[in-house]
Each structure stands twice: as C-alpha cells, then as structure tokens.
Amino acid sequence: MEGFDWGEITSNLPYLFEVGMVFTVKLTVLAMAGGIVFGTLLAMMRLSHLRWLSTVAGGYVNLMRSIPLVLVIFWFYFLVPFFGSWILREPRPIPVGTFYSALITFTMFEAAYYCEIMRAGIQSIPRGQVWSGYALGLDYWQTMGHIVLPQAFRNMLPVLLTQTIILFQDTSLVYVISATDFLGAAAKIANRDYRLVEMYSFVAVVYFVISFGLSLAVRRLQARIAVVR
Amino acid sequence: MPDPSPQPMISIRNVSKWYGAFQVLTDCSTQVAKGEVVVVCGPSGSGKSTLIKCVNGLEDFQKGDVVVDAISVGDPKTDLPKLRSRVGMVFQHFELFPHMSVIANLTLAQVKVLGRPPAAATEKGMKLLERVGLAAHSAKYPAQLSGGQQQRVAIARALSMDPVAMLFDEPTSALDPEMINEVLDVMVGLARDGMTMMVVTHEMGFARKVADRVVFMDKGQVVEDCATDDFFGKPRSERAQVFLSKILHH
Numbered sequence: 001m002e003g004f005d006w007g008e009i010t011s012n013l014p015y016l017f018e019v020g021m022v023f024t025v026k027l028t029v030l031a032m033a034g035g036i037v038f039g040t041l042l043a044m045m046r047l048s049h050l051r052w053l054s055t056v057a058g059g060y061v062n063l064m065r066s067i068p069l070v071l072v073i074f075w076f077y078f079l080v081p082f083f084g085s086w087i088l089r090e091p092r093p094i095p096v097g098t099f100y101s102a103l104i105t106f107t108m109f110e111a112a113y114y115c116e117i118m119r120a121g122i123q124s125i126p127r128g129q130v131w132s133g134y135a136l137g138l139d140y141w142q143t144m145g146h147i148v149l150p151q152a153f154r155n156m157l158p159v160l161l162t163q164t165i166i167l168f169q170d171t172s173l174v175y176v177i178s179a180t181d182f183l184g185a186a187a188k189i190a191n192r193d194y195r196l197v198e199m200y201s202f203v204a205v206v207y208f209v210i211s212f213g214l215s216l217a218v219r220r221l222q223a224r225i226a227v228v229r
Numbered sequence: 230m231p232d233p234s235p236q237p238m239i240s241i242r243n244v245s246k247w248y249g250a251f252q253v254l255t256d257c258s259t260q261v262a263k264g265e266v267v268v269v270c271g272p273s274g275s276g277k278s279t280l281i282k283c284v285n286g287l288e289d290f291q292k293g294d295v296v297v298d299a300i301s302v303g304d305p306k307t308d309l310p311k312l313r314s315r316v317g318m319v320f321q322h323f324e325l326f327p328h329m330s331v332i333a334n335l336t337l338a339q340v341k342v343l344g345r346p347p348a349a350a351t352e353k354g355m356k357l358l359e360r361v362g363l364a365a366h367s368a369k370y371p372a373q374l375s376g377g378q379q380q381r382v383a384i385a386r387a388l389s390m391d392p393v394a395m396l397f398d399e400p401t402s403a404l405d406p407e408m409i410n411e412v413l414d415v416m417v418g419l420a421r422d423g424m425t426m427m428v429v430t431h432e433m434g435f436a437r438k439v440a441d442r443v444v445f446m447d448k449g450q451v452v453e454d455c456a457t458d459d460f461f462g463k464p465r466s467e468r469a470q471v472f473l474s475k476i477l478h479h
Contacts, residue, residue: 131287132324132383136338136390137314146337150328 008195009202016202020185023099027181028168031106035167036160038107039114044144046119057115064112070173076105077177098179102171110167117159121152158222165214169207182206236299238263238394238425244283244293253279254290255449261394266426268436268457271446272472277429278321280446281396284427285316298393314342317387321399323379325371331358331382332367335389343390350389357385361415377408384415394425401432433476437461445469 045057064072080101081093088094096104125148133143153160172183180188183203190199237260246254254276261267269277282288284295286302286309295302300312325334335354339345345353358364361381363374371379380400387395397416401409413435420426420439430436436443436457443460445453445468453460453469464470 126322126324128320128322128324129326131282132318132320132326134287134310135285135313135316135318135320136386137310137342138338139310142341146341147326151326154328 005195005198008189008193008198012189015189016182016185019180020182021206023180023184024168024171024182027099027102027106027171027174028164030103031110031171032164032167034103034107035110035114036118038111040118040149042111042115043118043122046115047122061112061115064109069109069170070176072109073102073105073173073176076108077101080104098174098177101177102174102179106167106171110163113163114160117156117163118152120159121156122148124155125151154225157225158218161218161221162215165211165218168214169211172207237261238265238298239284239427240296241280241284242294242296244280244290244295246279246283246288246290246292253449254283256293257446257449257451258293259444259451259454261425261427263425264423265441266420266424266428266439267442267444268440269427269429269444269446270431270433270436270472271452275446276449277446278398281398281427281429284396285313285318287318310342314338314390315393317384317390317392317395319380319383319387319395319397319400321402323371323376323383323403325379325383325386327371329370330367331363331369331371331374334371334382335386338386339389354385354389357388358382360388361385362411375408376404377411380404380408380412381415384412384419388419394427395419397426397428397430399429399431401430431476433461433473445472447472 042057042061045053046061048054048057077098080096084090084094084096085092129147129151130143133147138146171181174181175184175187178184186199186203190196239261241257241259244254244257245252257276257280259267269281271277279288283290284297284302286295286307290303293303297312297316301307302309302312325331326337329337332351332354335357336347336350339350339353340347355364355367358367361384363378363381363385366374366378366382371382374382384400400416401412404412409432413432416426416428416435417439428435428440440457442455443453443457444451445460445464445466447468452466453464455465460469461473464473
C-alpha cells in the first residue's frame with residue numbers, strides 16, 4: 001500500500017458524508033417512500049377490473065422497465081423544466097434543481113419496480129380475506145387499506161427493502177446530471193487532487209458495507225416475519 | 230318460528246350465473262322468511278357456495294334477482310357495502326384478519342362502517358365474545374386460536390354488525406371433527422334466538438335439529454326445496470334420495 005494516501009480520505013470525510021452521503025440517503029429514503037406509495041397505487045390499478053386502468057398502469061410499468069435508468073435520469077433532467085413551464089403556463093422553463101429532478105425521476109422509475117412487488121403481495125392475499133372485508137360492509141378502499149395492503153406490505157417487506165438497497169446503489173447514477181451525491185462528491189475530490197485510487201476505493205468500501213449490512217438485516221427480518229400465518 | 234309475513238327476508242328469484250360459457254347456476258329460486266333457518270345441501274360442485282355468495286353480492290349473476298329485506302342485490306344503484314353490512318357471513322376458512330387481534334377483528338367494521346365509537350364497539354365485541362365463550366382470548370391473534378375458536382370468533386364478528394340475517398358457507402367443513410360441535414352449538418343457539426339463517430352445510434344432524442326447510446342442489450339447480458321432515462322422510466327426487474343414502478348410511 002505504498003503511496004496510498006490515507007490522509008486524503010480522512011481530511012475529506014466531512015465533505016464526503018455531510019454533503020455527499022446526506023444527498024444520497026435523502027434521495028434514497030424519499031424516493032423509496034414516494035416509489036412505494038405510487039407503486040402501490042399502480043399495482044391496484046394493474047389489478048383493477050377496469051380494463052383501461054390496468055392497461056394504462058401496465059403500459060407505464062413496462063415502459064419504465066424497458067428503458068435504461070441513466071436515460072430516464074437524463075430525460076427528466078432536461079424535460080421536467082419544460083413540463084413545469086407547460087403546467088404552470090410560464091413562458092420560460094422552470095429550473096428544478098438536480099436534487100428534485102433526481103427525486104422525481106427515481107420516484108417514478110422505482111414505482112414501476114415497487115408496483116410489481118406490491119402486485120405480487122396483493123395477489124398473495126387469499127380471496128376470502130377480500131370477501132370477508134366486503135361481507136362486513138367495508139368498501140374497496142377500506143378493504144384495501146385495513147385488510148389487504150397491511151398484509152401484502154408485511155409479506156413483501158423483505159423484497160421491498162431489497163429493492164431499496166438496489167435503489168441506494170442506483171442513486172449513484174445521478175453523476176450524469178452532475179449532482180453531488182456520495183459518489184459525485186468523491187469524484188470531485190478525486191479529480192481535484194488527482195487521488196482517484198484512494199477516493200474510488202473508499203467509495204466502493206462504503207457502498208459495500210452499507211448495502212451488505214442492510215441485506216443482512218433484511219435476512220434477519222425475513223426470518224422473523226415468516227412465523228406469522 | 231317462521232314469520233308468516235308475506236315479505237321474505239331473503240328472496241332468490243330465478244338466478245342464473247355463467248363463468249364464461251359454463252353455467253354454474255340455472256334458474257335458482259328459494260326464499261328465507263324472517264326467523265327461518267334454511268339449510269342448503271348437495272354434492273360438491275353443485276353451486277351451493279356460489280348461490281349463497283349471490284345473496285350478499287360477493288358473486289354477481291347474469292339473470293334473475295336476489296332481494297334482501299326488500300332491497301335488490303342485482304340493482305346497480307344498490308349501495309352494496311351498506312346491504313352487506315346488514316347481512317352477516319361466515320366462511321369455510323374463517324377468514325379472520327390475521328394481522329389484527331381478536332377484539333380488533335370484531336371492532337373494525339363496527340367503527341369504520343357503522344361509525345360506532347371505539348369504546349362502544351369494544352364493549353359490544355366483548356359481549357359477543359362472551360356469548361361464544363371466548364372473552365378470555367380477546368387480546369390474542371387468530372393464529373393462536375384453534376379452528377373451532379376461530380370460527381366462533383368469525384360468528385361473533387358477523388354478529389357485531391347486528392345483522393338482519395346470517396349466511397353460513399360450509400362453516401364446519403374445514404374443522405377437525407372434535408371442533409365441529411362447539412361451532413354448531415353456537416349456531417343452534419342463534420337459531421333458537423330467532424336469527425334468520427341460510428346455511429350451506431353437510432351436517433345433516435344440524436339440519437334435522439334446527440332447519441325449517443332444506444334446499445337440495447345439484448348441478449347448479451335447486452332440485453328440492455321442502456320442509457325438513459319431508460326432505461329426510463321422503464325426498465321426491467332420485468338425486469336427493471341417492472345423496473341422503475350416501476351421507477346417512479355410515
């Protein structure tokens with residue numbers, strides 16, 4: 001390890017974590033929350049008896065899952081300002097900022113994946129559960145909200161979290177719009193100080209530790225959940 | 230005791246239903262008067278469960294109509310959730326909500342559908358649990374109870390809505406033999422209290438004991454619809470005679 005400059009890492013830790021990692025974690029958590037909410041609605045649409053609803057949702061999911069994420073990030077970054085100006089009837093494109101652009105992108109993109117997970121979760125609930133909700137006089141939304149979704153969510157929690165770990169790694173793709181996420185922050189320092197080996201090695205180790213740690217936690221959670229029912 | 234009033238509580242009128250090209254129900258008619266207990270029996274696949282699910286609109290049908298307490302189930306303008314809240318239903322596989330405690334199972338619909346205050350709903354729920362002998366288990370989860378106990382909770386849950394009628398869809402078919410009686414005892418008690426009941430079951434002992442009438446179904450049709458004594462004494466159709474000889478002679 002001759003020539004490996006540890007000081008380069010330690011001296012830049014505050015910037016890497018307070019700016020870079022904060023961006024990455026905020027993006028991951030918010031996109032997960034938004035993606036699960038939006039994805040669950042998509043799943044309910046896909047399973048709807050109304051043909052056009054399930055077609056629209058199915059089309060959306062298939063579209064998102066067939067385009068590389070990098071492209072979607074790019075597209076949204078350049079299109080959202082124009083879309084915003086069109087909605088708000090402003091003559092000029094509305095600047096959105098890299099964070100919000102990335103947040104919208106990841107929410108919309110991940111929703112397609114969370115949708116498929118929640119669809120499987122909803123379908124795993126026996127039809128009798130829906131029947132017994134209806135038989136008590138609950139309507140569709142009450143039956144979904146109190147009976148089907150809580151169970152579907154619990155059954156699918158490990159898969160949802162695994163998808164979130166993938167999301168956590170995928171957020172590093174925001175480098176294409178020059179956002180300062182964890183990887184972006186490291187890249188900036190690496191180029192400034194010409195310390196690419198130190199920076200990219202450190203980043204890889206941090207991503208590995210966090211992702212692997214989370215997946216171990218998910219596995220333990222899975223074992224605990226499996227007991228019920 | 231059947232009420233002689235002309236308006237039956239449940240009236241099934243010429244109901245037909247198809248799954249695609251396959252006809253599951255063919256021109257089925259029967260009725261249940263207020264306070265009457267009607268047992269629906271027949272070989273498996275004869276459409277009994279489908280028919281009873283038509284009564285509260287869990288299954289739709291293409292022809293005919295079902296009228297419950299003067300409200301049409303088939304009418305698209307009918308508020309189905311409201312109608313269902315007035316008709317209790319008990320399922321073969323209990324269908325308690327596994328993620329809720331027993332008492333939460335009993336209070337959910339009282340609060341969300343009837344708008345009862347949670348305290349009043351809990352009080353009502355506890356009273357019903359006492360009635361089915363399970364008050365001590367109110368804080369447990371369904372998975373911690375035996376099948377028979379779960380089914381008694383399911384009956385209590387249906388009763389918590391103060392239903393005008395109760396539907397039972399093979400309530401003892403999924404139970405171990407030694408648990409069947411504890412559920413039947415609750416049902417007999419209900420019948421004695423004058424509850425209007427439509428019961429799909431193979432328990433002929435129960436039918437004989439409490440049913441006012443027996444409806445026998447085969448291949449999606451109502452083959453026999455007569456007083457209980459007549460059904461067991463001298464069934465008119467050959468199909469019913471064969472069915473009875475098979476399930477009574479062993």
